[in-house]
Amino acid sequence: MTPSKGILQSELAGALSLLRCPQTGVALRLATPEETRRAAAAHSGEEPVPEGGLATVDGCIHYPIREGFPILLLDAAVRIADVPEPRTGLPRPPARLQ
Numbered sequence: 074m075t076p077s078k079g080i081l082q083s084e085l086a087g088a089l090s091l092l093r094c095p096q097t098g099v100a101l102r103l104a105t106p107e108e109t110r111r112a113a114a115a116h117s118g119e120e121p122v123p124e125g126g127l128a129t130v131d132g133c134i135h136y137p138i139r140e141g142f143p144i145l146l147l148d149a150a151v152r153i154a155d156v157p158e159p160r161t162g163l164p165r166p167p168a169r170l171q
Contacts, residue, residue, distance in 0.1 A: 094129050094136075095145055101136070104128040108135055112151040128153070 092101045104112070104126035112126055112135035123137030127145075133154045137144050 089127075092127065092143070092145070094134055094150075096134065096147055096150065097129065099129040099131060099134075101127040101143075102130055104135055108132065108153050109137075111135070111153045112137065115151045115153070 089101060089103070093099065094101060105128070108128050109123055109126045113123060123135075123139060125138040127136045127138065127143050128134065131154075133152060135151045135153045136146075137149055137151075
């Protein structure tokens with residue numbers, strides 16, 4: 074018997090305080106539906122559209138949730154908002170992380 078998505082997501086909510094973005098180390102939170110839509114629009118089409126996701130607390134990077142499990146891999150991450158360029162302070166456009 075497999076657990077329902079609701080159970081997995083409620084367990085995930087309890088673990089959110091421990092989760093960090095593997096690229097930046099920034100804390101993660103549940104993504105809003107709008108953030109998930111923006112991330113889905115950036116997907117290449119070869120991957121399934123996420124059913125939800127986790128976003129960094131600054132709202133810049135989205136990690137998908139598939140079948141109730143967060144995919145915290147850099148290959149699955151999508152930049153969903155402008156991020157200041159570390160050296161220049163200029164914003165970078167949203168794009169897939171590579």
